[in-house]
Amino acid sequence: MNPGFRQRRDAGLRSRNTFGIGARAPLLLEIDDPAALPLALALPEVSAGPVLVLGGGSNLLFAADPAGTVLALRNQRIALHSEQGDSVVVRADAGLDWHACVQWTLAQGLCGLENLSLIPGTVGAAPIQNIGAYGVEVRDRIHAVEAWDRETAMPVRLNPDDCAFAYRDSRFKREPDRWIVLAVEFALSRTPSLHLDYAGIAAELESMGIDTPGAKQVSEAVTRIRRRKLPDPAAIGNAGSFFKNPVVPATHADALLGDHPGLPVFPVAPFPADAALHDASGVTGLRKLSAAWLIDACGWKGHRDGDAGVSADHALVLVNHGSASGRQLLDLARRIAASVEARFGVALEPEPRIIGADW
Structure with missing residues (x-):
């Protein structure tokens, strides 16, 4: 066993993708400490072939077994990174569950991610896909993305313009063999600026008996709508x-x-x-x-x-x-x-x- 990461050969991936496809990986690397990433990537069998970074497996389809190494980041820290007046930057590790990240920010009294509640996946996948829902895209809330650049073998910190975001797209998605997202910084606020004009949110809040919603109530409304409209991957x-x-x-x-x-x-x-x-x-x-x-x-x-x-x-x-x-x-x-x-x-x-x- 190497410090900071674990290796598994011929690893089954059925439980690691929400479609439940029985794919297998020749080698699975689970990275517990991002500081160990350079050592893991330097392993001969890893450096010689493709690397698939796997988060929650909620945004991929295995049409075949992956050809090389599958890498899963397990770091799940989240904390207030900086604060100036009502403006707050939150830093979250790539391996953290996305909805858990949203709920943590709401518990801190922060506004900005509530419309993105209950989207499956991890924090690291959010900027790759530029996830969006109910009138908000994550690019609108990103302060910076910390990533590992496989071309230079160096960590980098990219601002939103560097990420080249587009509709359900980003630089990371267009260059999947180059970037490994390590953490994301979100620009949030203690002063609510709610987006309620997307179809369904106002009606859901009304059905909940809420006339003057806060960010937590918007999150609850979005969660209720998503659970009604979209099937639970745990069930199908x-x-x-x-x-x-x-x-x-x-x-x-x-x-x-x-x-x-x-x-x-x-x-x-x-x-x-x-x-x-x-x-x-x-x-x-x-x-x-x-x-x-x-x-x-x-x-x-x-x-x-x-x-x-x-x-x-x-x-x-x-x-x-x-x-x-x-x-x-x-x-x-x-x-x-x-x-x-x-x-x-x-x-x-x-x-x-x-x-x-x-x-």
């Missing part, structure tokens, strides 16, 4: 929303609305890198469509092929009813996307990272 294998909501030119969205008035269409606010694309209203010439509506309109909601299926409660969620393989789920996802493109001329992209196959 899934990775949450499988497809991104597609972004199309406004002209395409308008044409689709003419034929399908019920199609939900949302404005797209620009990222800093896209500032030249927006008009005086602060909105780009792009629109975001509801992938769930498109998939449901094509008749896929509740569909099942053997143990690979689509949730009967939410058309965006692919489910493993028991023993579906990753390949079977991927084949189903491809057929869903092909049908949406054939009917609406809209290309769907998967949210999860696909291991062992191309989309």
Whole structure:
């Protein structure tokens, strides 16, 4: 045993991915102390091949066994990093459960992460995917990301601009073989600035009998909505929303609305890198469509092929009813996307990272 990390060979990964796919890793490294990461990465069998960093396994699909080492960060510390007036920076280790992180900040009286409650996964995965829900994206709350750069074999601290965030995307996701996220710093506030205008939140708060909510009440409302809408991975294998909501030119969205008035269409606010694309209203010439509506309109909601299926409660969620393989789920996802493109001329992209196959 090496100090700071543990090794397991031919390690089963079924319990480490929320789809419940029975993949196996040639070598699994569990890193208890990030200071041991350079030593672990320098092992000959690790340095010579690919490394897959695995958090909660809630945003990937094993279409095949991983080819090289699987690395899991187990560090789970969280603390107030700095404070100036009502502005507070919280630092959380990559291995910490995301919802536990959100709940810890709320217990400290901090506002900013409440709309992101109950998203499965770990803190380290949050900036990789640029997770978002109910009108908030994590990039809006990130102060800095601490990561290990495999190209330089050095730790780095990246500010939000360095992370190149985009919709469900980031520099880390586009360069997965280079970066290992070690910790994330969040810029939060003791003064509530609540986002309540996303569909469903105000109605849920009203049903809870809350007229003047705080951050904790918003978190509870979001949690209640998510539990109703999305299947629990502990009960049935899934990775949450499988497809991104597609972004199309406004002209395409308008044409689709003419034929399908019920199609939900949302404005797209620009990222800093896209500032030249927006008009005086602060909105780009792009629109975001509801992938769930498109998939449901094509008749896929509740569909099942053997143990690979689509949730009967939410058309965006692919489910493993028991023993579906990753390949079977991927084949189903491809057929869903092909049908949406054939009917609406809209290309769907998967949210999860696909291991062992191309989309």
